[in-house]
Amino acid sequence: MTTAVRPAARSWPVPLPDSIGIWPLLAALLLLFMLPAASIISNSVTEPENAGLSNFHAVLTDPTFAIFAINTVRTAVLVSIVCAALGYFYAYVMYRSSPGVRAILIFCALLPLCTSLLVRSFAWTVILRDTGIVNWILINTGVVSQPVGLLRTSFAVTVGMAQILLPFSIFPAYVSMARFDGTLLRASRSLGAGPVRSFLEVFFPATRVGLVAGTVLVFVLSLGYFITPVLLGGPGDQPIAVLIDAQVTSLLDWGAAGAMSAIVTFFVLLFLAIGWRAVSRIFFA
Protein backbone atom coordinates (compact mmCIF):
# COMPACT_ATOMS: atom_id res chain seq x y z
CA MET A 1 0.00 0.00 0.00
CA THR A 2 1.38 3.34 -0.99
CA THR A 3 0.77 6.59 0.75
CA ALA A 4 0.25 9.64 -1.42
CA VAL A 5 2.99 12.07 -0.65
CA ARG A 6 2.31 15.72 -1.39
CA PRO A 7 5.19 17.39 -3.17
CA ALA A 8 7.09 19.82 -1.00
CA ALA A 9 5.81 23.38 -1.31
CA ARG A 10 7.97 25.54 -3.49
CA SER A 11 9.67 28.41 -1.81
CA TRP A 12 7.53 31.30 -3.07
CA PRO A 13 6.88 34.10 -0.61
CA VAL A 14 3.17 33.54 -1.07
CA PRO A 15 1.60 30.25 -2.15
CA LEU A 16 0.90 30.28 -5.89
CA PRO A 17 -2.74 29.90 -6.83
CA ASP A 18 -3.36 26.24 -7.55
CA SER A 19 -6.35 26.79 -9.81
CA ILE A 20 -5.67 27.47 -13.46
CA GLY A 21 -8.82 29.60 -13.58
CA ILE A 22 -7.15 32.43 -11.72
CA TRP A 23 -4.60 33.14 -14.46
CA PRO A 24 -6.84 34.91 -17.01
CA LEU A 25 -7.93 37.29 -14.26
CA LEU A 26 -4.34 37.92 -13.17
CA ALA A 27 -3.32 38.51 -16.79
CA ALA A 28 -6.18 40.96 -17.27
CA LEU A 29 -5.20 42.81 -14.09
CA LEU A 30 -1.60 43.01 -15.25
CA LEU A 31 -2.47 44.24 -18.72
CA LEU A 32 -5.41 46.51 -17.94
CA PHE A 33 -4.49 47.80 -14.52
CA MET A 34 -0.85 47.31 -13.53
CA LEU A 35 0.68 48.44 -16.83
CA PRO A 36 -1.43 51.60 -17.22
CA ALA A 37 -0.87 52.44 -13.55
CA ALA A 38 2.88 51.95 -13.95
CA SER A 39 2.81 54.13 -17.06
CA ILE A 40 1.02 56.94 -15.22
CA ILE A 41 3.44 56.79 -12.32
CA SER A 42 6.45 56.67 -14.64
CA ASN A 43 5.30 60.04 -16.04
CA SER A 44 6.42 61.52 -12.72
CA VAL A 45 10.07 61.12 -13.67
CA THR A 46 9.86 61.32 -17.48
CA GLU A 47 7.63 64.40 -17.95
CA PRO A 48 9.19 66.76 -18.94
CA GLU A 49 12.30 65.00 -20.20
CA ASN A 50 14.95 64.45 -17.53
CA ALA A 51 12.48 65.59 -14.88
CA GLY A 52 14.26 63.53 -12.24
CA LEU A 53 12.59 64.21 -8.92
CA SER A 54 11.62 67.79 -9.80
CA ASN A 55 7.92 66.87 -10.04
CA PHE A 56 8.01 65.33 -6.57
CA HIS A 57 9.76 68.39 -5.20
CA ALA A 58 7.20 70.73 -6.79
CA VAL A 59 4.23 68.68 -5.57
CA LEU A 60 5.50 68.17 -2.02
CA THR A 61 6.27 71.85 -1.53
CA ASP A 62 2.95 73.01 -3.01
CA PRO A 63 0.63 74.19 -0.19
CA THR A 64 -2.41 73.36 -2.34
CA PHE A 65 -1.35 69.72 -2.47
CA ALA A 66 -1.09 69.75 1.33
CA ILE A 67 -4.65 71.13 1.66
CA PHE A 68 -6.06 68.45 -0.63
CA ALA A 69 -4.03 65.74 1.16
CA ILE A 70 -5.43 66.87 4.52
CA ASN A 71 -8.97 66.90 3.08
CA THR A 72 -8.48 63.36 1.78
CA VAL A 73 -7.11 61.97 5.04
CA ARG A 74 -9.70 63.77 7.17
CA THR A 75 -12.54 62.32 5.08
CA ALA A 76 -10.96 58.85 5.16
CA VAL A 77 -10.63 58.95 8.96
CA LEU A 78 -14.24 60.11 9.45
CA VAL A 79 -15.59 57.48 7.05
CA SER A 80 -13.46 54.76 8.70
CA ILE A 81 -14.76 55.62 12.16
CA VAL A 82 -18.39 55.66 11.03
CA CYS A 83 -18.00 52.40 9.10
CA ALA A 84 -16.16 50.70 11.95
CA ALA A 85 -18.88 51.55 14.48
CA LEU A 86 -21.88 50.85 12.22
CA GLY A 87 -20.29 47.85 10.50
CA TYR A 88 -19.31 46.08 13.71
CA PHE A 89 -22.74 46.70 15.20
CA TYR A 90 -24.49 45.47 12.04
CA ALA A 91 -22.28 42.36 11.97
CA TYR A 92 -23.09 41.71 15.63
CA VAL A 93 -26.82 41.91 14.91
CA MET A 94 -26.28 39.49 12.00
CA TYR A 95 -24.36 37.15 14.31
CA ARG A 96 -27.11 37.13 16.92
CA SER A 97 -29.96 36.73 14.41
CA SER A 98 -31.72 33.58 13.26
CA PRO A 99 -30.55 32.23 9.87
CA GLY A 100 -33.63 33.65 8.14
CA VAL A 101 -33.18 37.18 9.46
CA ARG A 102 -29.43 36.91 8.82
CA ALA A 103 -30.07 36.14 5.13
CA ILE A 104 -32.20 39.28 4.86
CA LEU A 105 -29.52 41.35 6.62
CA ILE A 106 -26.81 40.01 4.27
CA PHE A 107 -29.02 40.84 1.30
CA CYS A 108 -29.56 44.40 2.59
CA ALA A 109 -25.83 44.86 3.15
CA LEU A 110 -24.97 43.63 -0.34
CA LEU A 111 -27.72 45.51 -2.17
CA PRO A 112 -25.86 48.85 -2.38
CA LEU A 113 -22.96 47.10 -4.11
CA CYS A 114 -25.30 46.23 -6.98
CA THR A 115 -26.06 49.85 -7.94
CA SER A 116 -23.61 52.18 -9.62
CA LEU A 117 -21.46 54.45 -7.50
CA LEU A 118 -22.53 57.46 -9.54
CA VAL A 119 -26.23 56.70 -9.15
CA ARG A 120 -25.89 56.22 -5.39
CA SER A 121 -23.92 59.44 -4.96
CA PHE A 122 -26.39 61.36 -7.07
CA ALA A 123 -29.30 59.89 -5.10
CA TRP A 124 -27.78 61.40 -1.96
CA THR A 125 -27.78 64.85 -3.57
CA VAL A 126 -31.52 64.48 -4.14
CA ILE A 127 -32.06 63.40 -0.54
CA LEU A 128 -29.83 66.01 1.11
CA ARG A 129 -30.35 69.18 -0.91
CA ASP A 130 -32.27 72.19 0.44
CA THR A 131 -35.42 71.12 -1.39
CA GLY A 132 -34.79 67.41 -0.70
CA ILE A 133 -36.68 64.89 1.38
CA VAL A 134 -34.69 65.35 4.62
CA ASN A 135 -35.26 69.10 4.71
CA TRP A 136 -38.87 68.59 3.65
CA ILE A 137 -39.46 66.35 6.66
CA LEU A 138 -37.58 68.66 9.02
CA ILE A 139 -39.57 71.69 7.88
CA ASN A 140 -42.96 69.96 7.81
CA THR A 141 -42.50 68.52 11.31
CA GLY A 142 -41.58 71.97 12.57
CA VAL A 143 -38.05 71.01 13.63
CA VAL A 144 -36.58 73.84 11.58
CA SER A 145 -38.10 76.76 9.69
CA GLN A 146 -35.32 77.25 7.10
CA PRO A 147 -33.71 74.37 5.19
CA VAL A 148 -30.55 73.06 6.86
CA GLY A 149 -27.52 73.08 4.56
CA LEU A 150 -26.72 69.37 4.36
CA LEU A 151 -25.50 68.99 0.81
CA ARG A 152 -21.94 70.12 -0.04
CA THR A 153 -20.71 69.56 3.50
CA SER A 154 -18.31 67.10 5.15
CA PHE A 155 -21.39 65.51 6.67
CA ALA A 156 -22.79 64.67 3.24
CA VAL A 157 -19.46 63.26 2.03
CA THR A 158 -19.13 61.11 5.16
CA VAL A 159 -22.68 59.78 4.91
CA GLY A 160 -22.41 59.09 1.17
CA MET A 161 -19.05 57.34 1.35
CA ALA A 162 -19.89 55.41 4.52
CA GLN A 163 -23.01 54.02 2.90
CA ILE A 164 -21.02 52.84 -0.10
CA LEU A 165 -18.14 51.40 1.93
CA LEU A 166 -20.13 49.84 4.78
CA PRO A 167 -20.11 46.29 3.30
CA PHE A 168 -16.31 46.32 3.52
CA SER A 169 -16.65 46.82 7.29
CA ILE A 170 -19.58 44.48 7.86
CA PHE A 171 -18.27 41.32 6.24
CA PRO A 172 -14.78 41.08 7.81
CA ALA A 173 -16.37 41.77 11.20
CA TYR A 174 -19.00 39.12 10.57
CA VAL A 175 -16.38 36.57 9.44
CA SER A 176 -14.48 37.03 12.70
CA MET A 177 -17.71 36.61 14.70
CA ALA A 178 -18.81 33.52 12.78
CA ARG A 179 -15.47 31.92 13.64
CA PHE A 180 -15.84 32.79 17.30
CA ASP A 181 -16.30 29.78 19.53
CA GLY A 182 -19.64 30.45 21.28
CA THR A 183 -18.82 28.09 24.15
CA LEU A 184 -16.27 30.66 25.37
CA LEU A 185 -19.09 33.06 26.14
CA ARG A 186 -20.98 30.40 28.08
CA ALA A 187 -17.78 29.61 29.98
CA SER A 188 -17.25 33.26 30.80
CA ARG A 189 -20.87 33.61 31.98
CA SER A 190 -20.64 30.47 34.10
CA LEU A 191 -17.48 31.79 35.71
CA GLY A 192 -19.40 34.84 36.89
CA ALA A 193 -18.83 37.54 34.26
CA GLY A 194 -21.89 39.60 33.36
CA PRO A 195 -23.01 40.06 29.74
CA VAL A 196 -21.18 43.38 29.33
CA ARG A 197 -17.93 42.07 30.78
CA SER A 198 -18.19 38.89 28.70
CA PHE A 199 -18.64 40.98 25.60
CA LEU A 200 -15.80 43.38 26.37
CA GLU A 201 -13.25 40.87 27.67
CA VAL A 202 -14.06 37.73 25.69
CA PHE A 203 -16.10 38.44 22.57
CA PHE A 204 -14.62 41.77 21.49
CA PRO A 205 -10.90 40.82 21.80
CA ALA A 206 -11.57 37.65 19.80
CA THR A 207 -13.37 39.50 17.00
CA ARG A 208 -11.27 42.67 16.95
CA VAL A 209 -9.27 41.37 14.01
CA GLY A 210 -12.38 41.61 11.80
CA LEU A 211 -12.95 45.19 12.91
CA VAL A 212 -9.34 46.10 12.13
CA ALA A 213 -9.33 44.35 8.74
CA GLY A 214 -12.57 46.09 7.70
CA THR A 215 -11.37 49.47 8.87
CA VAL A 216 -8.08 49.14 6.97
CA LEU A 217 -9.99 48.29 3.77
CA VAL A 218 -12.41 51.19 4.21
CA PHE A 219 -9.61 53.64 4.97
CA VAL A 220 -7.53 52.60 1.96
CA LEU A 221 -10.53 52.66 -0.38
CA SER A 222 -11.55 56.10 0.95
CA LEU A 223 -8.22 57.60 -0.11
CA GLY A 224 -9.03 57.13 -3.80
CA TYR A 225 -12.60 58.45 -3.86
CA PHE A 226 -13.45 60.99 -6.53
CA ILE A 227 -17.04 61.24 -7.66
CA THR A 228 -18.76 61.06 -4.24
CA PRO A 229 -16.84 63.98 -2.65
CA VAL A 230 -17.20 65.97 -5.88
CA LEU A 231 -20.99 65.55 -5.91
CA LEU A 232 -21.67 65.73 -2.17
CA GLY A 233 -18.83 67.82 -0.77
CA GLY A 234 -18.16 71.52 -0.50
CA PRO A 235 -14.93 73.25 -1.55
CA GLY A 236 -13.25 72.16 1.71
CA ASP A 237 -13.95 68.46 1.13
CA GLN A 238 -12.27 67.96 -2.22
CA PRO A 239 -9.86 65.01 -2.31
CA ILE A 240 -6.51 64.60 -3.99
CA ALA A 241 -8.13 62.82 -6.93
CA VAL A 242 -9.67 66.17 -7.94
CA LEU A 243 -6.25 67.80 -8.03
CA ILE A 244 -4.82 64.91 -10.10
CA ASP A 245 -7.76 65.19 -12.49
CA ALA A 246 -7.09 68.93 -12.93
CA GLN A 247 -3.43 68.24 -13.76
CA VAL A 248 -4.35 65.58 -16.32
CA THR A 249 -7.30 67.19 -18.05
CA SER A 250 -6.97 70.98 -17.72
CA LEU A 251 -3.25 71.56 -17.39
CA LEU A 252 -1.97 68.53 -19.34
CA ASP A 253 0.79 68.41 -16.72
CA TRP A 254 1.17 64.64 -16.60
CA GLY A 255 4.44 64.85 -14.70
CA ALA A 256 2.79 66.50 -11.69
CA ALA A 257 -0.19 64.15 -11.99
CA GLY A 258 2.20 61.17 -12.02
CA ALA A 259 4.03 62.41 -8.95
CA MET A 260 0.75 62.92 -7.06
CA SER A 261 -0.45 59.46 -8.08
CA ALA A 262 2.85 57.92 -6.98
CA ILE A 263 2.57 59.58 -3.56
CA VAL A 264 -1.02 58.40 -3.07
CA THR A 265 -0.11 54.88 -4.24
CA PHE A 266 2.80 54.78 -1.81
CA PHE A 267 0.56 55.64 1.13
CA VAL A 268 -2.13 53.19 0.04
CA LEU A 269 0.47 50.39 -0.06
CA LEU A 270 1.91 51.54 3.26
CA PHE A 271 -1.48 51.43 5.01
CA LEU A 272 -2.26 48.07 3.41
CA ALA A 273 1.08 46.74 4.68
CA ILE A 274 0.34 48.00 8.18
CA GLY A 275 -3.08 46.33 8.21
CA TRP A 276 -2.03 43.27 6.23
CA ARG A 277 -1.85 40.88 9.18
CA ALA A 278 -5.46 41.52 10.11
CA VAL A 279 -6.67 41.45 6.49
CA SER A 280 -4.87 38.20 5.72
CA ARG A 281 -6.16 36.55 8.89
CA ILE A 282 -9.73 37.34 7.85
CA PHE A 283 -9.49 36.50 4.18
CA PHE A 284 -6.84 33.78 3.94
CA ALA A 285 -7.02 31.95 7.26
Add this chain to the structure above:
Amino acid sequence: MPLSSKIRLLATVLAVGTAAAPAIAEDTTLVWVDGGGAYHDTVQTRVLDPWQEETGNKVVSVAGTDNAKLRAMVEAGRVVWDVYNGDNSWGTDADGEWLVPIDYSVVPKEEIIPGFASTYRVANMIYSIQLAYNTDQVTTKPEGWADFFDLEKYPGKRAVMDYSVGGIFEIALLADGVKPDALYPLDIDRAIAKLDTIKPSLVFWQSGAQSEELVGSGEVAMVMTYNARAYDAKVALELPVDYIFEEQILAAAYLTVPKGSKNVDEAMNLIAFAVSKPINETMSADLPLGPSNVNASPNPEMAPDLPSSHLDKPYAVFDDQWIAANSKMIESRYQAWKSAQ
Protein backbone atom coordinates in the same frame (compact mmCIF):
# COMPACT_ATOMS: atom_id res chain seq x y z
CA MET B 1 12.56 51.19 -28.56
CA PRO B 2 13.37 51.01 -24.86
CA LEU B 3 11.11 48.85 -22.79
CA SER B 4 9.66 51.71 -20.76
CA SER B 5 8.52 53.49 -23.91
CA LYS B 6 7.00 50.26 -25.14
CA ILE B 7 5.06 49.86 -21.93
CA ARG B 8 3.89 53.46 -22.14
CA LEU B 9 2.84 53.05 -25.70
CA LEU B 10 1.00 49.84 -24.95
CA ALA B 11 -0.76 51.38 -22.00
CA THR B 12 -1.74 54.47 -23.94
CA VAL B 13 -2.98 52.41 -26.87
CA LEU B 14 -5.07 50.38 -24.47
CA ALA B 15 -6.40 53.55 -22.92
CA VAL B 16 -7.51 55.01 -26.21
CA GLY B 17 -8.35 51.66 -27.76
CA THR B 18 -12.09 51.99 -27.36
CA ALA B 19 -12.08 55.37 -29.08
CA ALA B 20 -9.96 53.94 -31.86
CA ALA B 21 -12.39 51.19 -32.76
CA PRO B 22 -14.63 53.07 -35.25
CA ALA B 23 -11.73 54.34 -37.31
CA ILE B 24 -9.92 51.06 -37.80
CA ALA B 25 -12.58 49.73 -40.13
CA GLU B 26 -12.46 52.61 -42.60
CA ASP B 27 -9.52 54.93 -42.62
CA THR B 28 -10.92 57.50 -45.02
CA THR B 29 -13.88 58.28 -42.78
CA LEU B 30 -13.36 61.57 -40.95
CA VAL B 31 -13.99 61.67 -37.21
CA TRP B 32 -15.38 64.89 -35.74
CA VAL B 33 -15.42 65.34 -31.98
CA ASP B 34 -17.28 67.98 -29.99
CA GLY B 35 -18.57 68.61 -26.48
CA GLY B 36 -21.89 66.84 -26.97
CA GLY B 37 -25.37 67.79 -25.81
CA ALA B 38 -27.81 69.73 -27.97
CA TYR B 39 -24.82 71.27 -29.75
CA HIS B 40 -23.79 67.83 -30.99
CA ASP B 41 -27.16 67.42 -32.73
CA THR B 42 -26.92 70.85 -34.31
CA VAL B 43 -23.48 70.01 -35.69
CA GLN B 44 -24.79 66.74 -37.09
CA THR B 45 -27.82 68.18 -38.87
CA ARG B 46 -26.43 71.58 -39.87
CA VAL B 47 -22.80 70.77 -40.74
CA LEU B 48 -21.98 67.09 -41.08
CA ASP B 49 -25.10 65.85 -42.89
CA PRO B 50 -24.92 68.59 -45.59
CA TRP B 51 -21.19 67.93 -46.00
CA GLN B 52 -21.77 64.20 -46.56
CA GLU B 53 -24.50 64.98 -49.06
CA GLU B 54 -22.41 67.50 -50.94
CA THR B 55 -19.09 65.62 -51.06
CA GLY B 56 -20.17 62.00 -50.68
CA ASN B 57 -17.45 61.61 -48.06
CA LYS B 58 -18.17 60.01 -44.76
CA VAL B 59 -17.84 61.66 -41.39
CA VAL B 60 -18.55 60.18 -37.98
CA SER B 61 -19.23 62.46 -35.04
CA VAL B 62 -18.20 61.68 -31.49
CA ALA B 63 -19.40 63.47 -28.34
CA GLY B 64 -16.84 64.22 -25.66
CA THR B 65 -13.89 66.49 -26.25
CA ASP B 66 -11.02 65.59 -23.93
CA ASN B 67 -7.71 67.44 -24.21
CA ALA B 68 -5.90 64.73 -22.27
CA LYS B 69 -7.18 62.00 -24.57
CA LEU B 70 -6.09 64.00 -27.61
CA ARG B 71 -2.61 64.36 -26.17
CA ALA B 72 -2.46 60.63 -25.41
CA MET B 73 -3.43 59.82 -29.01
CA VAL B 74 -0.82 62.16 -30.46
CA GLU B 75 1.93 60.81 -28.22
CA ALA B 76 1.00 57.22 -28.96
CA GLY B 77 0.93 57.96 -32.70
CA ARG B 78 -2.58 56.54 -32.80
CA VAL B 79 -4.73 59.52 -33.70
CA VAL B 80 -8.34 58.70 -34.59
CA TRP B 81 -9.84 62.19 -34.35
CA ASP B 82 -9.58 64.45 -37.39
CA VAL B 83 -11.52 67.57 -36.46
CA TYR B 84 -11.52 68.54 -32.79
CA ASN B 85 -14.10 71.19 -31.78
CA GLY B 86 -12.62 72.52 -28.53
CA ASP B 87 -13.55 75.47 -26.33
CA ASN B 88 -11.77 78.82 -26.15
CA SER B 89 -9.07 77.54 -23.79
CA TRP B 90 -7.94 75.06 -26.45
CA GLY B 91 -5.87 75.53 -29.58
CA THR B 92 -3.72 78.57 -28.85
CA ASP B 93 -0.05 78.47 -29.83
CA ALA B 94 0.62 76.90 -26.42
CA ASP B 95 -1.05 73.72 -27.71
CA GLY B 96 0.93 73.70 -30.96
CA GLU B 97 2.77 70.56 -29.92
CA TRP B 98 -0.39 68.52 -30.49
CA LEU B 99 -1.94 70.29 -33.50
CA VAL B 100 -1.54 70.77 -37.24
CA PRO B 101 -1.51 74.42 -38.44
CA ILE B 102 -4.74 75.40 -40.19
CA ASP B 103 -4.31 75.49 -43.97
CA TYR B 104 -5.48 79.01 -44.83
CA SER B 105 -5.17 78.34 -48.55
CA VAL B 106 -8.30 76.22 -48.04
CA VAL B 107 -9.96 77.88 -45.04
CA PRO B 108 -11.20 81.44 -45.76
CA LYS B 109 -9.41 83.39 -43.02
CA GLU B 110 -10.52 86.77 -44.41
CA GLU B 111 -14.18 85.82 -43.84
CA ILE B 112 -13.66 85.07 -40.14
CA ILE B 113 -14.27 87.77 -37.50
CA PRO B 114 -10.84 89.32 -36.78
CA GLY B 115 -9.13 87.61 -33.85
CA PHE B 116 -11.02 84.34 -34.23
CA ALA B 117 -8.66 82.59 -36.65
CA SER B 118 -5.06 81.85 -35.65
CA THR B 119 -2.25 79.42 -36.45
CA TYR B 120 -3.83 76.25 -35.09
CA ARG B 121 -7.52 77.06 -34.82
CA VAL B 122 -10.48 78.73 -36.44
CA ALA B 123 -13.73 79.58 -34.64
CA ASN B 124 -16.98 78.04 -35.90
CA MET B 125 -19.38 79.70 -33.45
CA ILE B 126 -19.49 82.44 -30.84
CA TYR B 127 -21.09 81.90 -27.45
CA SER B 128 -20.85 83.65 -24.12
CA ILE B 129 -20.75 83.24 -20.38
CA GLN B 130 -23.71 85.07 -18.90
CA LEU B 131 -25.73 85.63 -15.75
CA ALA B 132 -28.94 83.59 -15.52
CA TYR B 133 -31.39 83.68 -12.65
CA ASN B 134 -34.39 81.93 -11.18
CA THR B 135 -37.41 84.13 -11.85
CA ASP B 136 -39.28 82.92 -8.75
CA GLN B 137 -36.51 84.14 -6.48
CA VAL B 138 -35.21 87.11 -8.42
CA THR B 139 -38.04 89.45 -9.35
CA THR B 140 -36.01 92.55 -10.19
CA LYS B 141 -33.89 91.99 -13.28
CA PRO B 142 -30.17 92.03 -12.39
CA GLU B 143 -27.99 94.47 -14.30
CA GLY B 144 -24.58 92.83 -14.18
CA TRP B 145 -22.10 90.83 -12.15
CA ALA B 146 -22.19 93.38 -9.29
CA ASP B 147 -25.73 92.10 -8.58
CA PHE B 148 -24.44 88.52 -8.65
CA PHE B 149 -22.21 89.47 -5.70
CA ASP B 150 -24.92 91.47 -3.89
CA LEU B 151 -26.46 89.05 -1.41
CA GLU B 152 -28.47 91.76 0.35
CA LYS B 153 -30.31 92.99 -2.71
CA TYR B 154 -30.61 89.48 -4.16
CA PRO B 155 -30.66 86.84 -1.39
CA GLY B 156 -29.96 83.21 -2.26
CA LYS B 157 -27.10 81.03 -3.37
CA ARG B 158 -24.96 81.50 -6.49
CA ALA B 159 -23.66 78.78 -8.78
CA VAL B 160 -20.36 79.20 -10.58
CA MET B 161 -18.49 77.09 -13.10
CA ASP B 162 -15.93 74.89 -11.34
CA TYR B 163 -13.21 75.71 -13.85
CA SER B 164 -10.31 78.04 -13.14
CA VAL B 165 -10.15 79.48 -16.66
CA GLY B 166 -13.91 79.41 -17.30
CA GLY B 167 -14.51 82.99 -16.21
CA ILE B 168 -14.91 82.89 -12.42
CA PHE B 169 -12.07 85.38 -11.83
CA GLU B 170 -13.30 87.53 -14.70
CA ILE B 171 -16.83 87.91 -13.30
CA ALA B 172 -15.44 88.80 -9.85
CA LEU B 173 -13.31 91.56 -11.36
CA LEU B 174 -16.19 92.87 -13.47
CA ALA B 175 -18.35 92.92 -10.33
CA ASP B 176 -15.61 94.81 -8.53
CA GLY B 177 -15.70 97.57 -11.13
CA VAL B 178 -12.85 96.60 -13.47
CA LYS B 179 -13.57 97.83 -17.01
CA PRO B 180 -14.23 94.93 -19.42
CA ASP B 181 -11.35 95.95 -21.69
CA ALA B 182 -8.95 96.20 -18.73
CA LEU B 183 -9.51 92.66 -17.38
CA TYR B 184 -6.16 91.25 -18.52
CA PRO B 185 -3.70 90.57 -17.05
CA LEU B 186 -6.10 89.29 -14.39
CA ASP B 187 -5.62 90.73 -10.91
CA ILE B 188 -6.12 87.39 -9.15
CA ASP B 189 -5.67 88.83 -5.64
CA ARG B 190 -8.42 91.35 -6.23
CA ALA B 191 -10.69 88.69 -7.79
CA ILE B 192 -10.18 86.36 -4.83
CA ALA B 193 -10.92 89.13 -2.34
CA LYS B 194 -14.19 89.78 -4.17
CA LEU B 195 -15.07 86.06 -4.39
CA ASP B 196 -14.43 85.68 -0.66
CA THR B 197 -17.30 88.10 0.04
CA ILE B 198 -19.82 85.49 -1.22
CA LYS B 199 -17.84 82.28 -0.81
CA PRO B 200 -20.20 80.65 1.75
CA SER B 201 -23.06 81.14 -0.73
CA LEU B 202 -21.25 79.64 -3.71
CA VAL B 203 -22.13 76.32 -5.32
CA PHE B 204 -19.68 74.94 -7.89
CA TRP B 205 -21.11 73.17 -10.93
CA GLN B 206 -19.25 70.60 -13.00
CA SER B 207 -21.45 70.20 -16.06
CA GLY B 208 -23.66 72.52 -18.09
CA ALA B 209 -26.69 70.34 -17.39
CA GLN B 210 -26.05 70.71 -13.66
CA SER B 211 -26.02 74.51 -13.98
CA GLU B 212 -29.49 74.39 -15.55
CA GLU B 213 -30.76 72.09 -12.81
CA LEU B 214 -29.38 74.29 -10.02
CA VAL B 215 -31.00 77.50 -11.24
CA GLY B 216 -34.13 75.82 -12.59
CA SER B 217 -34.90 74.04 -9.30
CA GLY B 218 -34.33 77.23 -7.34
CA GLU B 219 -31.50 75.74 -5.32
CA VAL B 220 -29.54 78.80 -6.38
CA ALA B 221 -30.92 82.22 -7.19
CA MET B 222 -28.31 83.02 -9.86
CA VAL B 223 -25.85 81.11 -11.97
CA MET B 224 -22.96 81.94 -14.27
CA THR B 225 -23.33 79.64 -17.26
CA TYR B 226 -23.07 79.22 -21.02
CA ASN B 227 -25.67 81.27 -22.86
CA ALA B 228 -26.91 78.16 -24.73
CA ARG B 229 -27.50 76.41 -21.39
CA ALA B 230 -29.45 79.36 -20.00
CA TYR B 231 -31.49 79.40 -23.22
CA ASP B 232 -32.08 75.64 -22.96
CA ALA B 233 -33.31 75.95 -19.35
CA LYS B 234 -35.73 78.76 -20.24
CA VAL B 235 -36.95 77.79 -23.70
CA ALA B 236 -36.54 74.02 -24.09
CA LEU B 237 -37.03 72.91 -20.48
CA GLU B 238 -39.48 75.76 -19.71
CA LEU B 239 -37.96 76.29 -16.26
CA PRO B 240 -38.46 79.56 -14.34
CA VAL B 241 -35.21 80.96 -15.68
CA ASP B 242 -34.23 84.17 -17.43
CA TYR B 243 -30.88 85.72 -18.31
CA ILE B 244 -29.16 88.99 -19.10
CA PHE B 245 -26.52 89.89 -21.65
CA GLU B 246 -25.01 92.77 -19.67
CA GLU B 247 -21.32 92.10 -19.00
CA GLN B 248 -21.39 88.78 -20.84
CA ILE B 249 -17.97 87.33 -21.63
CA LEU B 250 -17.63 86.33 -25.27
CA ALA B 251 -15.95 83.05 -26.16
CA ALA B 252 -15.79 80.85 -29.20
CA ALA B 253 -15.67 77.17 -30.05
CA TYR B 254 -12.71 76.36 -32.25
CA LEU B 255 -11.95 73.78 -34.92
CA THR B 256 -8.50 72.20 -34.72
CA VAL B 257 -6.77 69.23 -36.34
CA PRO B 258 -4.74 66.87 -34.11
CA LYS B 259 -1.19 66.21 -35.21
CA GLY B 260 -1.03 62.70 -36.67
CA SER B 261 -4.52 62.78 -38.20
CA LYS B 262 -4.52 60.55 -41.27
CA ASN B 263 -6.93 62.81 -43.15
CA VAL B 264 -5.46 66.28 -42.72
CA ASP B 265 -6.46 67.50 -46.20
CA GLU B 266 -10.03 66.26 -45.85
CA ALA B 267 -10.18 67.72 -42.34
CA MET B 268 -9.18 71.15 -43.72
CA ASN B 269 -11.88 70.86 -46.39
CA LEU B 270 -14.48 70.05 -43.74
CA ILE B 271 -13.34 73.00 -41.60
CA ALA B 272 -13.56 75.34 -44.60
CA PHE B 273 -17.07 73.99 -45.25
CA ALA B 274 -18.10 74.43 -41.59
CA VAL B 275 -17.06 78.09 -41.45
CA SER B 276 -18.36 79.00 -44.92
CA LYS B 277 -21.22 81.52 -44.97
CA PRO B 278 -24.17 79.23 -45.85
CA ILE B 279 -23.25 76.57 -43.29
CA ASN B 280 -21.95 78.84 -40.56
CA GLU B 281 -25.15 80.88 -40.43
CA THR B 282 -27.25 77.77 -39.71
CA MET B 283 -25.45 77.24 -36.40
CA SER B 284 -28.06 79.60 -34.96
CA ALA B 285 -31.02 77.64 -36.38
CA ASP B 286 -31.71 75.69 -33.18
CA LEU B 287 -29.43 77.22 -30.55
CA PRO B 288 -28.31 80.77 -29.68
CA LEU B 289 -24.87 80.31 -31.19
CA GLY B 290 -23.52 83.19 -33.22
CA PRO B 291 -21.72 82.76 -36.53
CA SER B 292 -17.97 83.32 -36.80
CA ASN B 293 -18.18 84.21 -40.49
CA VAL B 294 -18.57 87.97 -41.02
CA ASN B 295 -20.84 87.44 -44.03
CA ALA B 296 -23.19 85.03 -42.29
CA SER B 297 -26.66 86.23 -41.33
CA PRO B 298 -27.95 84.35 -38.29
CA ASN B 299 -31.46 83.03 -37.80
CA PRO B 300 -33.59 86.18 -37.29
CA GLU B 301 -35.87 84.42 -34.78
CA MET B 302 -32.85 83.64 -32.63
CA ALA B 303 -31.49 87.19 -32.82
CA PRO B 304 -32.72 88.38 -29.39
CA ASP B 305 -30.90 85.45 -27.76
CA LEU B 306 -27.61 85.69 -29.62
CA PRO B 307 -24.62 87.09 -27.72
CA SER B 308 -23.63 89.03 -30.82
CA SER B 309 -26.94 90.93 -30.83
CA HIS B 310 -26.07 92.59 -27.53
CA LEU B 311 -22.72 94.18 -28.21
CA ASP B 312 -24.25 97.61 -27.50
CA LYS B 313 -24.21 96.60 -23.81
CA PRO B 314 -20.94 96.23 -21.87
CA TYR B 315 -19.21 92.93 -22.66
CA ALA B 316 -15.79 91.35 -22.20
CA VAL B 317 -13.81 88.90 -24.33
CA PHE B 318 -11.61 86.09 -22.99
CA ASP B 319 -7.92 86.75 -23.65
CA ASP B 320 -7.10 83.17 -24.60
CA GLN B 321 -3.41 83.85 -25.26
CA TRP B 322 -2.87 85.36 -21.82
CA ILE B 323 -4.91 82.59 -20.19
CA ALA B 324 -2.94 79.87 -22.02
CA ALA B 325 0.37 81.43 -20.99
CA ASN B 326 -0.76 81.64 -17.34
CA SER B 327 -3.03 78.60 -16.98
CA LYS B 328 -0.80 76.88 -14.41
CA MET B 329 -0.73 79.92 -12.16
CA ILE B 330 -4.50 80.49 -12.55
CA GLU B 331 -5.29 76.84 -11.80
CA SER B 332 -3.09 76.68 -8.72
CA ARG B 333 -4.43 79.97 -7.33
CA TYR B 334 -7.97 78.75 -8.00
CA GLN B 335 -7.50 75.38 -6.28
CA ALA B 336 -5.75 77.01 -3.31
CA TRP B 337 -8.54 79.58 -2.92
CA LYS B 338 -11.36 77.09 -3.40
CA SER B 339 -10.06 74.51 -0.95
CA ALA B 340 -9.07 77.00 1.79
CA GLN B 341 -11.56 76.83 4.66
